[in-house]
Amino acid sequence: MATAHYSISELAEEFGVTTRTIRFYEEKGLIAPRREGQRRIYSPADRVRIKLILRGKRIGMSLAECVEIIDMYDPEHNNRDQLHSLIQRVQQRRERLEQQRQDIDDMLSGLDDVRSECERALKALPPTDNPS
Numbered sequence: 001m002a003t004a005h006y007s008i009s010e011l012a013e014e015f016g017v018t019t020r021t022i023r024f025y026e027e028k029g030l031i032a033p034r035r036e037g038q039r040r041i042y043s044p045a046d047r048v049r050i051k052l053i054l055r056g057k058r059i060g061m062s063l064a065e066c067v068e069i070i071d072m073y074d075p076e077h078n079n080r081d082q083l084h085s086l087i088q089r090v091q092q093r094r095e096r097l098e099q100q101r102q103d104i105d106d107m108l109s110g111l112d113d114v115r116s117e118c119e120r121a122l123k124a125l126p127p128t129d130n131p132s
Contacts, residue, residue, distance in 0.1 A: 006042040008033075014047075015054055025050060030067055060093050 012019045025031050026040070031049050033040040042050075049070060056066030069089065072082035 004044050005034075006044075006047055008040050008042065011042055011047060011050060015050060017054065022050065025053065028063070030063075059090070060097070061089065065089060 006014075008019045008022050011017075011022055022031075022042075026033060030053065031042065031046040033042045033046055035041070052070050053063065053066045056069065057063065061069075069082060069086050072085060073079060
């Protein structure tokens with residue numbers, strides 16, 4: 001049975017990224033495709049690493065954080081440390097997002113207050129012959 005392998009264009013299409021993104025991950029040492037001349041041949045492990053990196057980035061993790069979590073993979077110990085670390089980072093990210101949401105809600109409320117004050121001030125002005 002042949003081992004699955006992937007081209008850079010197949011992975012780029014599958015994950016909706018550019019080939020440049022995948023080459024960037026290679027330059028950073030995050031994946032290590034085999035070379036056949038100028039062709040890069042990606043293993044199933046490379047594919048999984050790309051998938052996990054992109055998943056981490058989608059939830060707001062930095063590239064370094066993604067790699068740190070991925071590199072903690074240790075199936076001999078049930079990945080306990082990796083899972084605890086990921087849970088902690090997800091919770092921290094969630095707390096930051098909740099704070100940002102509260103900050104945005106506060107700003108929106110402030111904008112509504114300013115708009116209401118402006119509308120009240122406009123209504124209190126005497127009428128003009130030239131509507132603006």
